[in-house]
Amino acid sequence: MEPFQKKVPVLHNVNVAPGYFKMGVAFPELGRIALPGQFVMVRVPDGRIPLLRRPFSILRQIVKDDEICGFELLYRVVGKGTGALSKLKGGDTLDVLGPLGNGFSCQDGIRSAFLVAGGIGITPLYYLAHFLCHQKKVRPSVFVGGKSASDILCREELNDISAQIRITTEDGSLGEKGIITSLVKKTIHADGKPDIIYACGPTPMLCTISKIAADHNIGCQVSLETVMACGFGACLGCAVENARSRGRYLHVCTDGPVFDSRAVIIRS
Ligand SMILES: Cc1cc2nc3c(=O)[nH]c(=O)nc-3n(C[C@H](O)[C@H](O)[C@H](O)COP(=O)(O)OP(=O)(O)OC[C@H]3O[C@@H](n4cnc5c(N)ncnc54)[C@H](O)[C@@H]3O)c2cc1C
Ligand code: FES
Structure with missing residues (x-):
């Protein structure tokens, strides 16, 4: 399946530990199909910073009223891109491409x-x-x-x-x-x-x-x-x-x- 690419709203962006943020993104189509281990490429749509996209793994699906309405990222601020991400607030827009990559494979019969x-x-x-x-x-x-x-x-x-x-x-x-x-x-x-x-x-x-x-x-x-x-x-x-x-x-x-x-x- 082709990945989605869309500008979508940020739901929340919370500082959960020194230098670490959790960001919720409203993107139901992507949240529904993303597998554990897959990632998204994210660009902060700010014309003043000519950023390449940056890769982030998916932490979890966001479920509201029994419906998947998006996904959450967990990231550490290490440079320019993650620094710009950490400034975003709920309601801001994020350019997201994904889901990308293969994800983990989990064979049946695994007990531990x-x-x-x-x-x-x-x-x-x-x-x-x-x-x-x-x-x-x-x-x-x-x-x-x-x-x-x-x-x-x-x-x-x-x-x-x-x-x-x-x-x-x-x-x-x-x-x-x-x-x-x-x-x-x-x-x-x-x-x-x-x-x-x-x-x-x-x-x-x-x-x-x-x-x-x-x-x-x-x-x-x-x-x-x-x-x-x-x-x-x-x-x-x-x-x-x-x-x-x-x-x-x-x-x-x-x-x-x-x-x-x-x-x-x-x-x-
Ligand atoms: C598939 C994949 C999934 C990822 N998932 C997550 C995630 O869930 N959460 C998260 O916080 N980060 C994740 N990363 C790493 C994240 O993409 C980088 O930290 C981010 O791109 C740095 O961007 P920046 O502009 O802030 O830093 P830059 O200004 O580009 O670089 C700042 C410093 O970070 C180093 N750096 C840049 N990219 C990486 C990298 N990929 N690995 C190690 N060091 C790097 C640079 O060498 C430099 O020293 C993932 C990377 C990949 C490839
Ligand atoms: S990141 Fe460009 S080929 Fe893999």
Whole structure:
């Protein structure tokens, strides 16, 4: 199906933690069909800032009176584009293209899943947790790591849809002190391995998670967040090395952003 492209109203744009915002967008057609792991390209329609579109994962569908009326984004302010987004208010207009990319695949018969997020990587995994819980009747174990307590998002929302939430912070301000991949490894050794691991976060984290999955023979899907200029295969700026065909490349926007961890070479 062709993605939609439309200028649509912002429903809300709320500062949920230092540097992090949740934005609701009124776009029922897109909200209805977007799958966990898919993304949208967003442009703030302000003629004074000649911005390229920026990619963002979908956090969740927004449902009102039993109807899907849009979707929500969760984003961290890191530069010019996200800075401009953070200034928008309910009623402002946003130019949105999507849904784009493939999304996570969830085979029938999965009984256990680990969802491993680094910081803002929780965004597509929250949507996936919701899908696994409600559509597949599997409550995943969710692992979230960040530098500090304020980087750990969606904790309360995850309570009802996950089997457990395990947290690490590098400064020890919340959960265990350390990095999330060490906690995943420890949990596998203590409690046994899950049927599948889904991960999204910084490249070094994805690299380690892919190795842990390979060492324990666990299926693993990683969602990659490369810099993207177009989002639909035109600029070739989002290439990643193809692990199954050396010297060839895959494109995160059209072949991904979700890949089997054995299909791509992730360099930390
Ligand atoms: C498929 C996909 C889904 C994404 N989903 C989310 C999401 O749900 N929430 C969210 O906050 N962000 C997400 N991102 C990252 C987001 O697109 C970037 O943070 C955003 O484009 C930065 O735009 P900017 O103009 O504010 O920053 P810029 O001014 O372009 O850059 C500021 C700094 O951020 C770095 N940066 C830019 N893009 C990225 C990137 N993709 N990954 C890591 N560092 C980057 C730059 O190198 C630079 O150091 C996603 C990226 C992809 C590819
Ligand atoms: S972002 Fe342009 S080809 Fe992928």
